Amino acid sequence: MIFDIHILGSGSAVPKLHRNPTSQYINVLERYILIDCAEGTQLQMQKYKVKPQRLQHIMISHLHGDHYLGLVGLLSSMHLNGRTKPINLYGPPALQKIVFDQLHYSKTTLAFDVHFTPLESKESELIFEDQCIEVYTIPLEHRVYCNGFLIREKDKPLRINKEVAMKMKVPVAWMHRIVKGEDWVKEDGSLIPNSDITLPPVPNRSYAYCSDTRYAESMLSIIQDATLLYHEATFLEDKLDRAKKTYHSTAKQAATIAAKANVSQLLLGHFSARYDTTEDFIKEATPIFSNVKAVEDGDKYSI
């Protein structure tokens, strides 16, 4: 039951040799999703051995270059490498124009369809779902229109308590009704409450990606109880003024959001290029939220 987050880039704005700007490759139950696609993302994929042709969805948070400038190159390379399978692209409306203008000028007709979903709502919306997962936008507060993304498993069925069920000799034919919540009505007409025979479902796992944003409690209701939260921490508290001015967050603010949202684990990223190490980010966040890591390019987190 794979739910992996590969960090392809964890820096902000200006690329560095050891830290590329933002991109994440997510494998959730063999659904392959790219969140953001900075310049150089296709090379990061080669470096970290993840497969671009598997991608089914590309979700772009906002139109700052460090989150999307690698997209046209990635699509072109997919085309040159023989892709014919369609891909779903999500982002602000102008993204479609940016991509297709450039393909037009280069006289490139992609051999695969790009199904574009414009994101422009200021409310959270469901942008993808199938049998197993659903993806919601997380409206963020940034200098330009920006969304995070919440990827979660769908509600799972109740589990049969096998020990009890065997002892009580529950007929196999009843099982599919019991896992949906029905009580068991025995042949003699007596009723066994559902809760006597079942265990709660395996908890839904979820991943919330929140970058770029200033401190915004408006996201709390959407990311509440998430298993893993990635929250940008462009600055430390001593640059709080700069964070406010540029609509970014500090490590302390990210930790505060994690604590208030009651998430299980916090990842910090999108570090300003001015910082060479991340120790101080962890020091600043830990007193507020202790289960915290600072990501590096190439890291893989399994939920």
Added chain:
Amino acid sequence: MIFDIHILGSGSAVPKLHRNPTSQYINVLERYILIDCAEGTQLQMQKYKVKPQRLQHIMISHLHGDHYLGLVGLLSSMHLNGRTKPINLYGPPALQKIVFDQLHYSKTTLAFDVHFTPLESKESELIFEDQCIEVYTIPLEHRVYCNGFLIREKDKPLRINKEVAMKMKVPVAWMHRIVKGEDWVKEDGSLIPNSDITLPPVPNRSYAYCSDTRYAESMLSIIQDATLLYHEATFLEDKLDRAKKTYHSTAKQAATIAAKANVSQLLLGHFSARYDTTEDFIKEATPIFSNVKAVEDGDKYSI
């Protein structure tokens, strides 16, 4: 008297970890010129320690992604790193729209001016000159409108033959007239021919960049006698059909151009990602033109 070509990228189309798509950083007499700017070029500059803020000119050959997709990121980083000095940008007219549309959507106002020169002529034209150098376009034959660039030193003055001048006691006051070609008229009215006192000027050095193009003898008159020619060799002769179809050249064709143009040295580049080594390119070119090298990312050639 620096005239250096730094190869920042020497591949075509799909980026590879060991070979980025096209970009070259040129220092000619402390004029700094970038030719083409593929995705990842700004990182290549960091890797090979050349300084983006020194650039005065960026020249884009054509609007295929592997020649310009790094441009918006490069300009943005220059801005974020505090550039205020203007820059000159040359390329097909749509380049201006591509760049400024993206800056507009990201709400970025560069803190420096970009002086854009649209290139659309099918004839070679002078696009830049100052006291010491001049730059001409080299119209190429590709699937989309495309120019190479010829960077050459301007004609230099005659040199005084010091030994002769001392022996003949040529007055210092006459020197600046003699280097311009005047004969020396002595005080007694007798005339010493200019050629008796001077040596020919130091030869002009020149660099011709020709990528992307199919075999095109139309460029010969422009690149004739160039000191150094960079000519694309996307394929080997066994892929001649593919070269023709995609408006690219083979190593043999590049060597043929070099021989016919009587250049001093040939550099091959823009290799298709299908080739892992360049030995066969050299083998194919050498019988036709022997002073040939296959470039690698990070190479520096001094003229």
